[in-house]
Amino acid sequence: MRFKASARLLTKLLLGLLGISIAYYAVVMIIGYVQTPKLVAARAANAAMALAADQFSAEHLHILFTVEDPNFFSHNGLDLSTPGAGLTTITQALAKDLYFEEFRPGLAKLKQSLLALVLNLRVDKWEQLDLFINTAYFGDHEGHSVNGFAAAARVYFDKEFAALTRAEYVALVAMLIAPNELNILTRPEANAKRVQRIERLLRAECKPSGLRDVLYENCGE
DSSP, rough: HHHHHHHHHHHHHHHHHHHHHHHHHHHHHHHHHHHHHHHHHHHHHTTTTTTGGGGOOOOHHHHHHHHHHHHTTTSSSSSSSTTTTTTOOOHHHHHHHOOOOOOTTTHHHHHHHHHHHHHHSSOHHHHHHHHHHHHOOOEEEEEEEESSHHHHHHHHHOOOOOOOOHHHHHHHHTTSSSSTTTTTTHHHHHHHHHHHHHHHHHHTTTOOOOOOOOOOOOOOO
């Protein structure tokens, strides 16, 4: 009898915790839905929006999507099936930037994913892309954070974005997964190795082995 009573109590506690969790995340999504326009506007103003997606050529966009988010225009903010996509879409990256002052792995990933769904409902894909292009993190340089493709082009190649060669652009895209570890200036060999793998992927000479294969292990020499 004691065992059955303890089991019932444990079941009630677990159901209670589940209910609290569901309520909490529902509130998170509602608040996110209401706050999103203000947060997006503030982030855009802070980023100065030096570039727009229509300043990227079709090839630029193809390279970016192939590496960062293959199904960007078709997913609902999440992509848990595309080989090489990893666990963070462009929309999720924006959610992390918009809704978190400090992001710690763990349950925050669930919150990030739910808010990505909200963000995708509230913000047009092209507006998301404009924001990503201007806020993406490209590591630290001389004690300052480098954000956006325009700033990265100036810092790493001393050029305006429009003057970048294709190879230089791919080198920047290669940084996005780990900006400081793949830094063009301080880790040129690591960056070049990733560029080589990206180029093989773009030429369809190899393909990721699964969702988490963001390093394209099959594309190595």
